[in-house]
Amino acid sequence: MPDRNVCIIGGGMSKWGVREASIVDMTQEAAKDCFDDVPALKKEDVDGLLFASSHCGRRSFQVNAAPVMAERIGIKPTSMCTRVDTLCAGGSSGIILATGLIKAGMADIVMIAGGEKLYTPQRWETYYSELASIDHDWDGAQGIGLPPPFFSMTAQEHMKRYGTTKEQLSAVSVKNRRNGATNPKGHFQKAVTMEEVMAARPIAPPLGLFDCTPVTDGCAAVLLTHEDKAKELSDRPLVYIRGTAQATLHSMSMNWPGEHLADWLHLRTAAKRAYERARVGPGDIDVAQTHDCFTISEIIEMEDLGFCKKGEGGHFVESGQSDFGGKVPVNTDGGLLSCGHPFGATGIRQAREMLHQLQGRAIKQVEGAKIGLTHNLSGLNVEHTILIYGREP
Amino acid sequence: MSVLGVPILEGLYPSTMDLYPLEAKEFNRIHQFYENLRQKRFTTTKCKKCGSEPFPPRVVCPKCNSDDLEWVDLPTEGKVLRFTEEVAGVPLGFEAPLIHALVDLGGGRKLISRVVNCKEGQLKEGDTVKLAVFDIPPMIIEKKGVMAEAERVFFAFEPVK
Numbered sequence A: 001m002p003d004r005n006v007c008i009i010g011g012g013m014s015k016w017g018v019r020e021a022s023i024v025d026m027t028q029e030a031a032k033d034c035f036d037d038v039p040a041l042k043k044e045d046v047d048g049l050l051f052a053s054s055h056c057g058r059r060s061f062q063v064n065a066a067p068v069m070a071e072r073i074g075i076k077p078t079s080m081c082t083r084v085d086t087l088c089a090g091g092s093s094g095i096i097l098a099t100g101l102i103k104a105g106m107a108d109i110v111m112i113a114g115g116e117k118l119y120t121p122q123r124w125e126t127y128y129s130e131l132a133s134i135d136h137d138w139d140g141a142q143g144i145g146l147p148p149p150f151f152s153m154t155a156q157e158h159m160k161r162y163g164t165t166k167e168q169l170s171a172v173s174v175k176n177r178r179n180g181a182t183n184p185k186g187h188f189q190k191a192v193t194m195e196e197v198m199a200a201r202p203i204a205p206p207l208g209l210f211d212c213t214p215v216t217d218g219c220a221a222v223l224l225t226h227e228d229k230a231k232e233l234s235d236r237p238l239v240y241i242r243g244t245a246q247a248t249l250h251s252m253s254m255n256w257p258g259e260h261l262a263d264w265l266h267l268r269t270a271a272k273r274a275y276e277r278a279r280v281g282p283g284d285i286d287v288a289q290t291h292d293c294f295t296i297s298e299i300i301e302m303e304d305l306g307f308c309k310k311g312e313g314g315h316f317v318e319s320g321q322s323d324f325g326g327k328v329p330v331n332t333d334g335g336l337l338s339c340g341h342p343f344g345a346t347g348i349r350q351a352r353e354m355l356h357q358l359q360g361r362a363i364k365q366v367e368g369a370k371i372g373l374t375h376n377l378s379g380l381n382v383e384h385t386i387l388i389y390g391r392e393p
Numbered sequence B: 001m002s003v004l005g006v007p008i009l010e011g012l013y014p015s016t017m018d019l020y021p022l023e024a025k026e027f028n029r030i031h032q033f034y035e036n037l038r039q040k041r042f043t044t045t046k047c048k049k050c051g052s053e054p055f056p057p058r059v060v061c062p063k064c065n066s067d068d069l070e071w072v073d074l075p076t077e078g079k080v081l082r083f084t085e086e087v088a089g090v091p092l093g094f095e096a097p098l099i100h101a102l103v104d105l106g107g108g109r110k111l112i113s114r115v116v117n118c119k120e121g122q123l124k125e126g127d128t129v130k131l132a133v134f135d136i137p138p139m140i141i142e143k144k145g146v147m148a149e150a151e152r153v154f155f156a157f158e159p160v161k
Helices: A023-037 A065-073 A087-103 A123-132 A148-162 A166-180 A194-199 A227-233 A265-278 A295-304 A313-318 A335-339 A343-358 B031-038
Strands: A006-013 A048-052 A080-084 A109-116 A202-204 A218-226 A240-248 A287-289 A371-378 A383-390 B043-047 B069-073 B077-086 B098-106 B109-114 B128-143 B146-159
Touching: A006 A023, A006 A087, A006 A227, A006 A240, A006 A343, A023 A065, A023 A109, A023 A218, A048 A065, A048 A087, A048 A343, A065 A080, A065 A109, A080 A087, A087 A109, A087 A218, A087 A240, A087 A343, A087 A371, A087 A383, A109 A343, A148 A202, A148 A295, A148 A313, A148 B077, A148 B098, A148 B109, A166 A194, A166 A295, A166 A313, A166 A335, A202 B077, A218 A227, A218 A343, A240 A265, A265 A295, A265 A371, A265 A383, A287 A343, A295 A313, A295 A371, A343 A371, A343 A383, B031 B043, B031 B069, B031 B146, B109 B146
Parallel strands: A048 A080, A048 A109, A287 A371
Antiparallel strands: A006 A218, A109 A218, A240 A383, A371 A383, B043 B069, B077 B098, B077 B128, B098 B109, B128 B146
């Protein structure tokens, strides 16, 4: 039985933002950027495609999108060609699945592409469609489809229980928008000041405009293969997928698994498994891309990923521990707050940034980074997905 | 009633755009939940074999796989633990401020519900809220070429005056 080490060898992105383009257009842009990253690879050698998108079925009226994308990209998969949908974690799900296929010898070179065209010609449909993103009959019908109300209550819980301040929430936004200011592919290339974030118009208090990821169109793509093929195709340092986990403990708000809304048991469950599989601990992580859909999310993630103690996430961010020069730089390419969040593409964007970090070619480089972690929360905080990458298998 | 850009949909019911559940018995094996709601009862299914009472209601017990279930009542009053007033980006079908509360129904049951009949700034943590049942637009079911309307209700919570 093969048990092959799996490497990520290339990554690409379309431009992200409010795009005058279809999902089919943006997938081609992302795949081109990815193929350009691995010049030695011939397209005909790609034998698998996993296409991560949730809202292609709704907003682009295209289910079974994988064969459409394979044809437009110009590849002819023979091992696997399928769509993956776990909303915000779709890209990471695709990478996990591809890792398993390659590890088991069922596929050799797999492209994981994905993304969303979220802006519809009339803006009402952009927001209305979000009622499909969660448990439709129960939470959707309560109008909880767009997540700010849920994360507003989460933020209030954290503030009341642990003394977290609005300044600490804002510090996440300031850091990530600063990191993203030099990322040409992201939605925004503009840093924001603490004053701007604090004074921004309210969305669902205490969350204001800059506490929330924007609605963004975009696609991304990465290539995975086994260690021997990776050595053949590139002279760059190898980047291995060391450990993964995806934990779901509930689907709707009534069945929240934690003690309270700021207690993310499903994240700790996923983290424990991912660290075990990767044979590392939180102290070994040199760089992380975590799911900053809201500023409060990144604060709780610092805690439940084990980077700091429970309740100290606000201080951790405010004191620069998640910035360059701190304990673990987080969201080095700008994260969701600066790049935006075309659901299925986000995990792929994180993987691409991690590839760049561990190969020493990131735009904002963490010097000497050898082990990195990516994380997604998805849906109405119903699932947590983690991948750990390393320079050693 | 015409649909802009898609004239072929004139007079038709696009159920995939319906924000509410397809509650009618022709489409939903837990339609009794909505029948009970109509009687101002907030209910779920209890497993006769193992006693588990999950919410939302099921057709098979998620604990023991039995399909021998019965309807039981849940509390219709609860206490507001946290709440939020969304002022921007409210989806079509709802109005700003869109108020939601994390409601403690007791017995370890907490749910996030919309709070209706409540003004911005009125709600406080610790307030008691009660079940509110209201009519929503009927869904349309085609039977042998004839369009029939199936009445529907849905629920939220509201402040106890």
